[in-house]
Amino acid sequence: MVVDLTQWSASDAVDAVASMIKGALADVCLSDGGARPVLGVALAAPGIVSRRGVLHYAPGLAWDSPDLHALLRRSLSDVLDPDSPVLVDNEANLATLAEQHYGVHPGVSDMVYVLADRGVGAGVLVDGRLFRGAHRSAGEVGHVTIHMDGPRCSCGKRGCWAMYVGLDALLDRIADGRRGRQSTSWPRGSPPTASDVAAAARRGDALAVEALTAVRSYLAAGIGNLVSMYDPDLVVLGGAVSTAFVDSVDALREETGSWLMGGQRLVDVRIELSTLGPDASRWGGVRAVLGQISQDARLLAPVG
Ligand SMILES: [Zn+2]
Numbered sequence: 001m002v003v004d005l006t007q008w009s010a011s012d013a014v015d016a017v018a019s020m021i022k023g024a025l026a027d028v029c030l031s032d033g034g035a036r037p038v039l040g041v042a043l044a045a046p047g048i049v050s051r052r053g054v055l056h057y058a059p060g061l062a063w064d065s066p067d068l069h070a071l072l073r074r075s076l077s078d079v080l081d082p083d084s085p086v087l088v089d090n091e092a093n094l095a096t097l098a099e100q101h102y103g104v105h106p107g108v109s110d111m112v113y114v115l116a117d118r119g120v121g122a123g124v125l126v127d128g129r130l131f132r133g134a135h136r137s138a139g140e141v142g143h144v145t146i147h148m149d150g151p152r153c154s155c156g157k158r159g160c161w162a163m164y165v166g167l168d169a170l171l172d173r174i175a176d177g178r179r180g181r182q183s184t185s186w187p188r189g190s191p192p193t194a195s196d197v198a199a200a201a202r203r204g205d206a207l208a209v210e211a212l213t214a215v216r217s218y219l220a221a222g223i224g225n226l227v228s229m230y231d232p233d234l235v236v237l238g239g240a241v242s243t244a245f246v247d248s249v250d251a252l253r254e255e256t257g258s259w260l261m262g263g264q265r266l267v268d269v270r271i272e273l274s275t276l277g278p279d280a281s282r283w284g285g286v287r288a289v290l291g292q293i294s295q296d297a298r299l300l301a302p303v304g
Contacts, residue, residue, distance in 0.1 A: 005046070005058075005061055006060060006061065009063070010055070010061075010063045010064075010066030010068065010071065011066070011071055014043075014066075014068060014071040014072050014075055015071075015075055017043065017072070017075075018072060018075030018076050021041060021076065021079075022076070022079055025038060025079055037081070038079065038080055038081070038084060039084060039085075039289055039290070039293055040084045040085035040086065040087065040289035040292060040293065041072065041076060041080065041084070041085075041086050041087070041285075041289070042085075042086075042087040042088070042089065042094065042284075042285025042286070042288050042289050043068060043072055043086075043087070043088045043089075043285070044089065044090070044091035044094045044095075044281035044282070044284070044285060045058065045068060045088055045089070045090060045091060046058050046059075046061070046090075046091050046119050046121070047059065047061065047090065048090070048135075048136055048137045048140070049068070049088055049089055049090050049136060050136055051136065052067075052069060053067065053068050053069025053070070053072075053086075053087070053088035054066070054067045054068065054069070055068050055088070056136075057137075059119065059143070059153070059154040059155040060119070060154040068088045069086055069087075069088045072086050072088065073086045085289055085292040085293065087285070087288050087289060087292060089284075089285075089288060090121065090123075090136075090139070091115065091121070091281045092113065092114075092115040092121035092122050092123045092139055092281075093123045093130055093132070093139065093284070094123075094280075094281045094282075094284030094285050094287075094288060095113055095115050095123060095238055095274075095276070095280035095281045095284050096111065096113040096122075096123025096124070096125055096130060096284065097123070097130070097283075097284035097287045097288055098276055098279075098280045098281070098282075098283035098284035098286075098287060099111065099113050099123075099236050099238070099274060099276065099280065099284075100125055100128075100287075101283075101287050102276065102283050102287075103236060103274060103275060103276055103280075104234075104236065104272045104273075104274070104275050105233075105234055105270065105272070108125065108233055108234050109125065109126075109127055109128040109233070110125060110126060110127065110230070110231070110232045110233045110234070111123075111124075111125040111232050111233065111234040111235070111236065112124050112125070112141075112226045112227075112230055112232045112234075112235045112236075113125070113235075113236045113238060113274070113280075114141065114222075114223070114226070114235065114236070114237050114238065114239075115238050115239045115280075115281075116142075116165055116166060116167070116219075116237060116238070116239040116240070116241035116242060117166070117167050117239035117240045117241065118166060118167050118168060118240075119142055119162060119166065120141065120142025120161060120162035120165060120166045120239075121139055121140055121141065121142050122139040122140075122141040122142075122226070123139055124138060124139050124230055124232075125232075126230070131230075141161060141222070141226060142160060142161055142162030142165075142166065143155045143157060143160045143161070143162060144160065144161050144222070144225070145157055145158060145159045145160060145161075146159055146160070146161050146164065146218070146221070146222065147159030147164075150163060151163055161218070161222045164215070164218035165215055165218045165219045165222060165241065166241065167194060167239070167240045167241055169215060169218075170194060170197060170211055170212075170215050170241060170244060171191065171192065171194070171197075173210070173211035173214060173215070174186075174192055174197060174207060174208070174211050175191070177207040177210065177211065178207065186200065186205070186207075193240070193243075194240045194241055194242075194243045194244040195243045195244070197211060197212060197244045198212075198243060198244045198245070198246050198247055198248075201247065201248070202247055212244060212245070212248060215241070215244070216245065216248065216251060216252050216255060217255065219237070219241075219245075219252060219256075220252060220255035220256040220258070220259055221259045223235055223237075223252075223256045223259070223271065224256050224258075224259025224260050225259070227256075227260055227264060227269055228260070228261055228264070231264075232269060233268075233269060233270065234269065234270045234271075234272065235269060235270070235271045235272070236272050236273070236274050237252075237271070237272070237273050237274065238273070238274030238276065238277075238280050239274075239278075240278070242273045242274055243277075245273060246273065249271070249272070249273055252271065253266065253271045254266075256271055
């Protein structure tokens with residue numbers, strides 16, 4: 001379930017999510033008399049999330065550090081056992097967990113997962129464990145400055161990477177280009193998606209090719225930076241933006257190679273598109289709940 005959080009207060013957003021969860025539970029779990037218990041709930045949040053589930057900061061959201069864990073626990077109190085885990089984590093971190101266990105190279109221990117969507121973040125896996133940093137804000141790679149005199153970002157900084165490789169950056173290039181020229185390749189009506197851009201490039205549309213080439217250059221430079229920082233075995237690109245590069249991932253790999261420092265070799269780091277699509281964070285939530293349960297044997301007791 002995905003909610004456009006900018007339209008809601010934190011409390012209303014959690015209530016809306018809880019309502020959707022209850023609807024899903026009614027369909028899947030409770031309709032057979034509760035024979036299949038709800039093991040737990042995980043919520044993926046776009047920002048810096050404390051160990052206790054407080055969303056300390058999310059660029060673009062005017063929320064005042066809501067305690068998402070407490071809000072969700074309270075909203076689900078009528079359907080969820082008090083002992084069942086309710087987890088709140090950063091969406092890129094959960095997607096990284098999913099990639100680690102269900103992705104293109106399950107079991108990988110050193111990986112950077114770049115979630116490039118409307119926002120851009122990353123999960124960093126070091127020796128098989130998520131690297132979270134001293135204040136749980138590691139992986140905010142979308143807000144690394146790449147142009148000191150660049151435009152102001154929603155985080156307050158200038159020239160953040162997200163402003164050049166995020167979904168809006170890609171689609172704004174298309175929108176600007178369409179205003180400036182006649183193109184018969186684009187259907188009128190609803191704005192294009194990242195997949196539409198890939199399809200248009202496949203047809204040879206010059207505007208789509210230009211936009212993808214420009215965003216790819218920024219992606220390649222940024223991924224090269226991440227390789228320099230973390231020396232991963234694998235970099236996975238996920239989120240909506242990744243769907244624009246289904247036909248050009250080889251070009252992305254090649255261009256990334258030009259941004260590696262001497263002594264680093266492209267052959268040593270695999271660069272892949274996520275195969276989990278928009279479900280990555282959700283599968284990560286499943287994995288996080290199962291991991292929590294495995295640490296709490298009481299919840300594995302037979303039902304009935
Ligand atoms: Zn920023």
